[in-house]
Amino acid sequence: MADLSFAAPQAGPMRTGVPSRRRQLRRIALALVVYGLPVLLILVPLATFLLYSFWSTADGQLVKSFTLANYIDFLAKPVYRSVFTGTLWLAGIVATTSLIFGYIIAYLIWRLEGRLRYFLLLISVIPLAMNYIVKIYAMRNILGYNGPVNWLLIQIGVLDVPSKAFIYNQTAVMITMAVIYLPYAILPIFLSLERISPSLMAASADLGGRPGPTFVHVVLPLSLPGSIVGALFVMVLALGDYLTPQMVGGNQGFTFGRAIWSQFGMAFNWPFGAALAVVLLVSVVLIILVAAAISRHARVK
Amino acid sequence: MTSLSSNGADAGMSFRNLIHLAGVGKSYGAVNVLKPIDLTIGDGEFLTILGPSGSGKTTILRMLGGFTPPSTGRILLDGVDITDMPIFERPFNTVFQDYALFPHMSVAKNVGYGLKMRRRPRAEIDAKVADVLAMVELADKAARYPAELSGGQRQRVALARAIVCEPRVVLLDEPLGALDAELRRSMQDFLKALQRRIRTTFVFITHDQEEAISMSDRIVVMDHGKVEQVGTPKDIYYRPHSEFVAKFFGENNILPARLTGAGASLAAHSPLGSHALSGPAPADAISIAIRPESFCVGMAGKSADDQRSMTGLLESLTFLGATTQLVVRLGEGSPHTVKVRLPTPDLGSGIGIGEPVPLRWSDADVSILTA
Amino acid sequence: MTSLSSNGADAGMSFRNLIHLAGVGKSYGAVNVLKPIDLTIGDGEFLTILGPSGSGKTTILRMLGGFTPPSTGRILLDGVDITDMPIFERPFNTVFQDYALFPHMSVAKNVGYGLKMRRRPRAEIDAKVADVLAMVELADKAARYPAELSGGQRQRVALARAIVCEPRVVLLDEPLGALDAELRRSMQDFLKALQRRIRTTFVFITHDQEEAISMSDRIVVMDHGKVEQVGTPKDIYYRPHSEFVAKFFGENNILPARLTGAGASLAAHSPLGSHALSGPAPADAISIAIRPESFCVGMAGKSADDQRSMTGLLESLTFLGATTQLVVRLGEGSPHTVKVRLPTPDLGSGIGIGEPVPLRWSDADVSILTA
Amino acid sequence: MTAAERMTITLLWLIGALVFAALYGPAFMVVLLSFFDISREGIDWSSFGLQWYARLGDNPQMLAALGNTLLVGASAVALATALALGLAYYMKTGVRRGRALIELVIFLPFVLPAIITGISLLIAFRGLGLERGLLTVTVGHVVLVLAIIYRMVTIRLESLENSQIEASLDLGANNWQTFRHVVLPQLRSALVTSGLLAFTLSFDETLVTFFLVGGDATLPIRLWAMMRVGFTPEVNALVSIVLAVTITLAVLGAMSLKETMARK
């Protein structure tokens, strides 16, 4: 047992004293890269640009003097306010829908074992490989007046004539967005389910927890924070999506993203557009912070 | 003679059968980790599984709890086959080796979980949780979360969580492993007292042989996925069947022995003399075992019928606190030494290294290892 | 008298200073978890840190290893301040309490990791890994992954991984906690032998007081983030300074005492009689301690100068294997009981429960607890 | 399982099947259209033909656009992964001041409307004198997907025990070696998933790309412009091929992924 050939006790690589200055320099350099890159690549361009929101235009010309007029305008013009809340509401519903259906899919997949599990997981995200513009077109066909949904409903006798209830309205926007963005919710939800240690499930069963209660008291609370992150992800995508409402929303398809966009084209009101973007940004950040605070408060790790 | 049994060991066999493991074995793929075992566990019994790391202790417990299906055999509870019964229907509760506390629930919520699953009224849950938390000395930590506890505290929560439901069988996978000596001792007392009070079957895994002896009605000694011996603490301590048990179960002196004679005159010859043997002659070379504490030093004292003596030479002497250990060579030039353990205060008269040591022992304390 | 020291305890103070913890303390935010301590660790010393769960043992080890910066004080190695030296430059290796094995590496890769980081030749790595795996009895598990091992097997891998690099100081956070008794004993022997051979400093955390006594040159006893006592095993065992140490360090009988007199006539009066006291008078109510094994039963035997005796009543009797424990009430109606521990064979003459027990002890075995 | 539980699960599978049908509805539609003509009366089953696939070969613009898209996606994901990893690991290995702020900065492009990100990056690149082209598009995509990769890596890193890193440092590995041998291998599945997600985002990115692109279009840019006058049926053929290739890769991936996951 004792034939481990211990060489003369050698004191490992000790490099005390001298290199601490170099190390410090390296540490500073590293910090510079780590903090500098995002600042340079993201913060500086965006911040410079968002400065526009404090400027104004007169006669189609930019006036570079500080003003809060754009923000006041936003508050004063009921159109933009209501489009803003309407869009938040829409994105919220899309996120909630994706959370519910994404959770169901992720949960079912998570319950599977072995090869089937990862196969189905991939199958559920593959639709992302299809271009989204093409997908919206396809959805419009599917939901359309002479599309398969109407066809099917007529075949099974639910409808006599094609309905316009599925297209060119908010419902169509929600369905289409949910279909497009669902895979983005499934993945994070699945990952948060997968992080639950099997021994916790065993412990719950051991304490008499049937599958139902185990789900409610152990699986759901432990996976919810990750799932909410997935839903927020979808919400942000939905907020920024400006094509889907346009394409399937009909005369209800005007969203905040399109309102912002309209300021940068012929309207040439960049300052107002920037202010609208800041409003959107601040709201999203607030939503995320609140969600984070809630999940922290819920003590779920 | 005073009865040494203060832990019901002698009553061990009087338990009504509760659980029967019939030919239960386990393989992972081609690797066999538990050879088929047959074991009966009595209702209200305190059964301990003892064995080296990797010997299959946890595996048995997991099959009892329903966490791992056996590869072969059936498990019966009250004569009913529960091999395929789902975990949550088994009236068993487990203290897991890795605690498995719910990270998102407070200590109180963790402990109350089982009662809640059984839809007990809130007031009852609160009261029982408070009681059991007091028992494990965590009353003041009820509102904490597992991440805010030390390792030992976490294990006590796990223990509290398993016992609060008063299950028919409690399965404990080294529940005291992480506790310090002081707390460990008080938890041993607590566990044993609890077990007596609720008369619940405990299946208990430990590494600590003293713990096993002091707590158990019976002990199952395991090695390499095989049951080496099952018996009361006294059985196992005084009558080991195999060298493995003799060695594993506390420190022991093992000496080689030769067989002579046959039938009634069958005897084993060891460096400590010859010892009578009953029963069928074992096949091959055997050995004998005698415990270090079975020796006395000095010639004084009544010499009973089976009293033997011999003079050895002191080789070394180690202070171990309550006891002191001597290594004694059995005669000049002998290849054999024995370890002798004496209560430290007994060493009043000094013996120097290399000086002769008068050893005395009783032949009844010599076990003959035939398995 | 024979020297009881077979573990170098008496030579404890002859080590050259290697590490000096100078006023090292730790707070997390407002919570102080380690009061500033001053401690010198000798080169080649086997130092054990012993204390209840949460007392700050791991905290000390983490500061030594460089994982946690101290809040106050400096750490010196060979007189050089290493408080700010990065972990990977310290010639220390650690066995972590939670193993911290790399789950994506096989056992062999885990053990070879440190050597690989030091860019040792492949052949050397393979050879050393094989050697050390053989030592921890895991040679056949080299290709397994941590998830495929039992708890004890994992801890042995962690141990192997830390010692294979031959560091100057090995830091061990309860490395033997999960091992079974047999393996634990052989690992103790192995660790101690290894430590002697390579003359490497070991800083060792354990819960097991017998382990601490048998292995250590010195023991640091901790409680609530405070060092209670530092000393050789004998110091601590026989001369506890405080009730905490007396209790924590193996089973002990603590009895209340009153002070009388002053100066030379200062004495403590306990249910066991009065005991002379030297040194300055302690402030307040004190107690005395005597170990269960310091008692003998029966009146026979030489009566030394400081021999005392008393007759109690047997309350209970528990078989513990090598020893048997008696609880004896110090006289009819007395509120005090003592635990008495006798080697089991000594109980030749039976005493029934409730019958009188003649107790005998030496006044030198009584410690007066002033701290 | 009780009958109620079994029924719940069956019901969930039913819902799941419907959701899967919805997810694959568009794909089904597009594949159908790549083989058949569709008119007001429905599908003309007699029109089956592979002509749109054949015509793809005559459309070098579209194929070049697909190539550009893949190139940009792969480079952006690679760069963003490197950046996100470095950042996440740096934040993991110490108490870092300003962490929340930097994280917010990383998330900005993700939550801002694409047009804002697009225009501001264009202004910045113009200021730097950086020629618009696939390089600027790639940088734009890096900025966009950084947040997702960072987020997923951070989540995985958080569940990586600190003692793993400590053990490695303790065994003499420096920070880089620790990262390379201990951290990185355990991040593999998080990197694969976040990389895939990021790639799909880049694959579809239109608005930011529009501002940063030079003469070499990406596929979404081509489709975006085509949308005004209508897609030629080759688009359906192209999308069908991309889908088929992805599914094949996924099936192959599922096999190997399962093995790496089993190791954990």
Place this chain on the structure above:
Amino acid sequence: APKELRVLTWEGYADEPWVKAFEAKTGAKVKITYTGSVDEIFAKMTASKGEDFDVIAIETSSYKRLTQEKLIQPVDLSKIPNAKNLLPAFGNVSAIVFDGKPYAVPFAWGSIPLIYDKAVFAEPPASWNVLWDEQYKGRIIAMDDANNAIVTTALLLGYKDPFNLTDAQFASIKAKLLDQKRFVSTYYAGFDDGVSIFAQGGVDLMMSMGEPQAPMLRKKGLDVGLTIPKEGAIGWIDCWAISAGARDPALAHAWIDAMLEEDVGTYISEKTGYGNTTNAAANEAIGLTYADKLVFLQAPEDFARRIDLWNEIKATPVE
């Protein structure tokens, strides 16, 4: 390195036949960026200060803004010999001349007409008012374009100068458009968008974004008619201009010159259905004979105001 010409234009305005020919002739490489909307051209040109492109194609109402922002430069007609091919009607378009200097050259034109389903209308609808007819509620689609919607409504309301509206006129137009919203199923975004929605069924009438939509619909099997209602309709002219940041103005001029080749104009009309500016016969062949009934677009008084109004229309919920 070979010369390079960066073109920002619409799908169909830089097709292979003439791009290839241009490349062969000049040895330059043409890099085309297609755009989806005027807004995009504006946003991108403004953000890049015109540096990203050499030539762009955009319609007449935009030029005031483009010159004001100095995003384009005047064209030197002397470097465009083919300018002589321009039909007289396009020889002197005032909306692209500033300070006496031409800033663009007309290339393609068309109208914003009314398209209807012949199965529903035996006769072409006579007035834009049909878009406010309860009878066709939910069966009307209109294009999502602020200026086109406002100018067309101004024509309907009989305003003299649809490019310089008074506050009162703005108010009336807003009321009128809000009123219309009830009847409109959707606002579509592009040529194909409108066509495919129409073709899907359930649509009788469309405020069209240009002539090509009629043949596109017919190709899908719908029998539709195209008409210029009695109030008149918008006429649009897409012109080529040279960006302020053009790297090789000579090459840019060469491109514009090439665009005025007669066969390019012929192709434009025959293949895509737009009016061209060089071949009158080709225009007549596809029925573009009503240039006199059109009101050609000019820069409006305030784009921002018009877009705000349009946003308001789109954002206002209808029952």
